[in-house]
Every structure is written in structure tokens, then in C-alpha cells.
Amino acid sequence: xxxxxxxxxxxxxxxxxxxxxxxxxxVSALVKRxxxxxxxxxSEFDRLERDEQDVRARIANFRAGDRLSRDAVxxxxx
Numbered sequence: 290x291x292x293x294x295x296x297x298x299x300x301x302x303x304x305x306x307x308x309x310x311x312x313x314x315x316v317s318a319l320v321k322r323x324x325x326x327x328x329x330x331x332s333e334f335d336r337l338e339r340d341e342q343d344v345r346a347r348i349a350n351f352r353a354g355d356r357l358s359r360d361a362v363x364x365x366x367x
Contacts, residue, residue, distance in 0.1 A: 295320065 297305070305316045312319070331339075 302316070305319065309316045309319050
């Protein structure tokens, strides 16, 4: 287990101590729980990677030959 040092202003520390007392725990335990929940969440990179895989799976049948012709793309209703 690693120890870390966190510096906060006096008012933040005072409020954290009050909140910890209300929850019958310590400031250290609150910080530990917060960091554990933060680390357990999906990172932005993981989310984007998952999204990319989902998109790639949906376009698996894409072929360049399936594209519209230039004329069809620029065709307008009269």
C-alpha cells in the first residue's frame, strides 16, 4: 500500500473533517474511497476505444465500391 501527501487549504480540510465525522470515518478514508472510485471508472481513452470498436463492428460490410458516384452526390431536386 502506498502513502500519498495531499495539500489542501485550511477551510477545505476543516470541512472534510466535519464531513468525515458525520460519516463516522476519517478524512484519509474519504480520500481513499474517492480515489478508488475514480480509478475504477472507465477512462476517457477506454470509452473512446470501446466506441471505436462499436462503430467498426457496425460498418464491417462497408466497401469503397458502395459509395455514391460524384453525380449522385451532387444531384439536386429540381
